[in-house]
Amino acid sequence: MTSSETLWLEIDRFLATLDPAHAGVASVRARMREMTDIRSRSLLRPANAPLCGYLEEALAAIETERAIPLQQALRHAPLHWESYRGYVADTIGPHFPKRHAYASLMVGADPDWACDFDLGLFLITPGTLYRDHHHLAPELYVPLTGPSKWRFGAGKDWAEKPAGAIVWNPPNQVHATLVGTVPFLCLYAWTEAVHVPAKVDFSEDWNALEAVG
Numbered sequence: 001m002t003s004s005e006t007l008w009l010e011i012d013r014f015l016a017t018l019d020p021a022h023a024g025v026a027s028v029r030a031r032m033r034e035m036t037d038i039r040s041r042s043l044l045r046p047a048n049a050p051l052c053g054y055l056e057e058a059l060a061a062i063e064t065e066r067a068i069p070l071q072q073a074l075r076h077a078p079l080h081w082e083s084y085r086g087y088v089a090d091t092i093g094p095h096f097p098k099r100h101a102y103a104s105l106m107v108g109a110d111p112d113w114a115c116d117f118d119l120g121l122f123l124i125t126p127g128t129l130y131r132d133h134h135h136l137a138p139e140l141y142v143p144l145t146g147p148s149k150w151r152f153g154a155g156k157d158w159a160e161k162p163a164g165a166i167v168w169n170p171p172n173q174v175h176a177t178l179v180g181t182v183p184f185l186c187l188y189a190w191t192e193a194v195h196v197p198a199k200v201d202f203s204e205d206w207n208a209l210e211a212v213g
């Protein structure tokens, strides 16, 4: 089995340890089952280190017992990290572009998004706000490290979530993430509408939150 196929298998096994009846988990696993041809071709782009750093620290911060096999698969997977460029210039703020990276398992194998599905890893450095935003794509996040703070509406209260929490964003639900001292590493999946870019939703507390980081 290739490292790419192993990674798909361990992601699926990890998701299976979560609530199997959860609509988001079930829909992501169903879409993953459709990607049999993709699994061996996911990691064909050159492996690189994320420009934001912190990958080793984030992998070391995975402490959830059920995520250890996935942690091992990630250590052996030649991931291709890049920055998300879908936001209109400046709306996402001056810090976030340099303080995050994602590694898609679909871009290399399905560059035209014919499958209309994305799956991968998402990394954010400590002390970073991922500003409030929304997108048409239904989205599953499962943090592998934690805790991290989340809110679902600009200006609303933050809720702390541990590693292994399920965050399921229905289409166009506004959401934001505030990363504390632990580097944030999470699984992400967009189950459809992957070609529609995300958009930022203004909140007047950004400056105060970003001054802390």
Ligand SMILES: [Fe+2]
Binding pocket: 135, 139, 169, 175
């Ligand atoms: Fe999102």
